[in-house]
Amino acid sequence: MDAKTKVGTWIGFVLIMLWCLFPVAWIISLSFKSEGETATGSAQFLPKEPTWDNYSAILDNGDFTRALINSFGIALIATVLSVIFATLAAYAIARLDFKGKRLVLSLALAIAMFPVVSLVGPLFDMWTTFGLFNTWPGLIIPYMSFTLPLAIWTLSAFFREIPWEMEQAAQVDGATSWQAFRKVIVPLAAPGVFTAAILTFFFAWNEFVLAISLTSTTSSRTVPAQMSFFVGPDPFNPPYAQLATASVIVTLPVIIIVLLFQRKIVAGLTSGAVKG
Amino acid sequence: MAAIEMKNIVKQYGDGFPAVNDVSIDVEDGEFLILVGPSGCGKSTLLRMIVGLEDITDGDMMIGGKRVNDLAPRDRNLSMVFQNYALYPHLTVYENIAFPLRLANKPDSEVDQKVRDASKTLELDEHLERKPGNLSGGQRQRVAMGRAIVRDAEAFLFDEPLSNLDAKLRGQMRTEISRLQKRLGITTVYVTHDQTEAMTLGDRVAVLKRGVLQQHATPRELYENPANLFVAGFIGSPPMNFLPATVKGNQVELPFGTVTIPEEKAAKAQGKGLLIAGIRPDHFEDASVVDSDKATEEATFKATVDVVEWLGNEAYAYIPFEAPPEVQKQLQQLERDLDGESLRTQLVVSLDGASRISEGDEATIWVDARKIHLFDPASGENLTMDASHAGIVPGGNAMAKAEEVGEVQDGVQPQSQDG
Numbered sequence A: 001m002d003a004k005t006k007v008g009t010w011i012g013f014v015l016i017m018l019w020c021l022f023p024v025a026w027i028i029s030l031s032f033k034s035e036g037e038t039a040t041g042s043a044q045f046l047p048k049e050p051t052w053d054n055y056s057a058i059l060d061n062g063d064f065t066r067a068l069i070n071s072f073g074i075a076l077i078a079t080v081l082s083v084i085f086a087t088l089a090a091y092a093i094a095r096l097d098f099k100g101k102r103l104v105l106s107l108a109l110a111i112a113m114f115p116v117v118s119l120v121g122p123l124f125d126m127w128t129t130f131g132l133f134n135t136w137p138g139l140i141i142p143y144m145s146f147t148l149p150l151a152i153w154t155l156s157a158f159f160r161e162i163p164w165e166m167e168q169a170a171q172v173d174g175a176t177s178w179q180a181f182r183k184v185i186v187p188l189a190a191p192g193v194f195t196a197a198i199l200t201f202f203f204a205w206n207e208f209v210l211a212i213s214l215t216s217t218t219s220s221r222t223v224p225a226q227m228s229f230f231v232g233p234d235p236f237n238p239p240y241a242q243l244a245t246a247s248v249i250v251t252l253p254v255i256i257i258v259l260l261f262q263r264k265i266v267a268g269l270t271s272g273a274v275k276g
Numbered sequence B: 001m002a003a004i005e006m007k008n009i010v011k012q013y014g015d016g017f018p019a020v021n022d023v024s025i026d027v028e029d030g031e032f033l034i035l036v037g038p039s040g041c042g043k044s045t046l047l048r049m050i051v052g053l054e055d056i057t058d059g060d061m062m063i064g065g066k067r068v069n070d071l072a073p074r075d076r077n078l079s080m081v082f083q084n085y086a087l088y089p090h091l092t093v094y095e096n097i098a099f100p101l102r103l104a105n106k107p108d109s110e111v112d113q114k115v116r117d118a119s120k121t122l123e124l125d126e127h128l129e130r131k132p133g134n135l136s137g138g139q140r141q142r143v144a145m146g147r148a149i150v151r152d153a154e155a156f157l158f159d160e161p162l163s164n165l166d167a168k169l170r171g172q173m174r175t176e177i178s179r180l181q182k183r184l185g186i187t188t189v190y191v192t193h194d195q196t197e198a199m200t201l202g203d204r205v206a207v208l209k210r211g212v213l214q215q216h217a218t219p220r221e222l223y224e225n226p227a228n229l230f231v232a233g234f235i236g237s238p239p240m241n242f243l244p245a246t247v248k249g250n251q252v253e254l255p256f257g258t259v260t261i262p263e264e265k266a267a268k269a270q271g272k273g274l275l276i277a278g279i280r281p282d283h284f285e286d287a288s289v290v291d292s293d294k295a296t297e298e299a300t301f302k303a304t305v306d307v308v309e310w311l312g313n314e315a316y317a318y319i320p321f322e323a324p325p326e327v328q329k330q331l332q333q334l335e336r337d338l339d340g341e342s343l344r345t346q347l348v349v350s351l352d353g354a355s356r357i358s359e360g361d362e363a364t365i366w367v368d369a370r371k372i373h374l375f376d377p378a379s380g381e382n383l384t385m386d387a388s389h390a391g392i393v394p395g396g397n398a399m400a401k402a403e404e405v406g407e408v409q410d411g412v413q414p415q416s417q418d419g
Helices: A003-031 A035-042 A055-059 A062-095 A102-113 A117-130 A136-161 A163-173 A176-186 A189-205 A209-213 A223-227 A239-265 B043-051 B093-103 B110-123 B136-147 B167-184 B194-203 B220-225 B229-234 B263-268 B326-336 B399-412
Strands: B004-012 B018-027 B034-035 B058-063 B078-081 B153-158 B187-192 B203-207 B214-216 B241-248 B249-254 B257-260 B274-279 B284-286 B298-303 B307-310 B314-320 B347-351 B362-367 B373-375
Touching: A003 A239, A035 A239, A035 B110, A055 A062, A055 A239, A062 A102, A062 A136, A062 A176, A062 A189, A062 A223, A062 A239, A102 A136, A117 A136, A117 A209, A136 A189, A136 A209, A163 A176, A163 B078, A176 A189, A176 B093, A189 A239, A189 B257, A209 A223, A209 B220, A223 A239, A223 B307, B004 B043, B018 B043, B018 B058, B018 B399, B034 B043, B034 B194, B043 B058, B043 B153, B078 B136, B078 B167, B078 B187, B093 B136, B110 B136, B136 B167, B167 B194, B187 B194, B194 B220, B203 B220, B203 B229, B203 B399, B214 B229, B214 B399, B229 B241, B229 B274, B229 B326, B229 B373, B229 B399, B241 B347, B241 B373, B257 B298, B274 B326, B284 B347, B314 B362
Parallel strands: B034 B187, B034 B203, B078 B153, B153 B187
Antiparallel strands: B004 B018, B004 B058, B203 B214, B241 B249, B241 B274, B249 B257, B274 B373, B284 B362, B298 B362, B307 B314, B314 B347
């Protein structure tokens, strides 16, 4: 690479970083400003008198902490179930020859492409009838129906990469099909499993339309939905500082999870299985 | 440890592809058997049927006197080394070797002792805590063997275990496998397409073509008494020379001259018209380095040498010749069957390193006429085979049967399937 392209690459890199990270920096700085400072309208980047007041206020807000718990619970359960089902389904799709395999795969893709909004009406009706409205399962089930196809596609691609011999070797070594799957195939597909888990978790964590439509109280409302209720006393003057603080708090787990899982997603985990 | 008996084993795939056809092979307890043949001869399929990874269409697979056709691989208690090793990349070398023991729920102390024993045997001690990804090809190969020997399996099965190694390492590992097998005295079935491995490792060798057993004998028997053209061409390196020949009395007319063969051989080949003579390269010699009493008129001929490859201890001289069309076709077919692609009919002669013959010379070559084999060009059968020293030769004409099967195979799958 010559010097010119190198400089060009760096300029492009800095521009993109600014474009992406400036709003995040703005939100973080906002979260440290006092309410008075945000209301005056004097827009400066750094807070004049940085304060933790917003954080203590929002963590004292029972509705918000309740929403946080809901978010965590719903996202985690949806992720775990999705990944378990997707692993089993993807394994079957990758390994077994059965009629309608293509149909299953294309159907899964079609479901993933379905617009969420179009499901809100029917789901609302159904959930009120079944008594699932404003409950955790009421959100977990639709979340899974959107994340499962994605997870199945990701995982079946990973399973296809794993050499058949791995499993056959395990069987010759004395493993049942289930043991071969659990002790050899799943660990080898771990990067795929973690990828699927992260995608699922993010979807459930960030989802807004279903969360606002299928809940009515804080017993099951998740954070994105709860944040829309932060209006404050004056409709023309929303509590920007508090909203920013809430945003920072919901973003933190996402960043932490990515950093944690990043180590697990080790590319080339299968290298060494076969001569490479 | 147990004997393995294959009785009339047949494998036919769902699409009608006949991969293995009526193969019967007995492997004695403690014997080292090689399954050898060119790619697509069904040798790997046969091995996978022994271990249970492939269903058996017909016939009986007996291990230790018990019919195992319907047993799952884990219930057959065999251990196998795969061509690409199939190590578990997420486990350390120690856990890879321990894997079969862990599955059998052996106590930790026993696992540890057995793994350490195996690693000591295979000199893997210093690598036990590493992952397979950080090992060299030879080390991975040894880990795969460790996983095989760590439990008391009835038999070892090897599926072309050395084909991924470079030539030098292959030679070393070959010796290593042989030594290990002799020491453990365990029944072993070893699949390879490499005739050198077949010759050096095996107590006995089964040669397959298109899923049909051609001959099942010791390496020496195969070399000295091949049952047909295919076996003769497959075993030995450089391969046996095939020349058009006509027998008159005890005289054999070859493209370069006439040689005298022993009476009993000549008797078996009388009145058959044009035959194919098979002479191994090392049964020729530069007449000038042979004792003068052996190099008589009847056993020498003159020919112009095209190319000489001098290797130090010996030299290969190439002498082109014209073959009549009747034989030409059969020879070309044979060449294809052996995965070869020779452009011309030529004689390969192995000369002593001391020979001074060089390219373009008109050389006097001596041929050991006692070692000449004569084959029927139509059926491929060896007319001069000494049946008492040829091991097991299946009844009927195995080579013709393989041709028939080959036609069916090509009908199902135009491109012959590997393994």
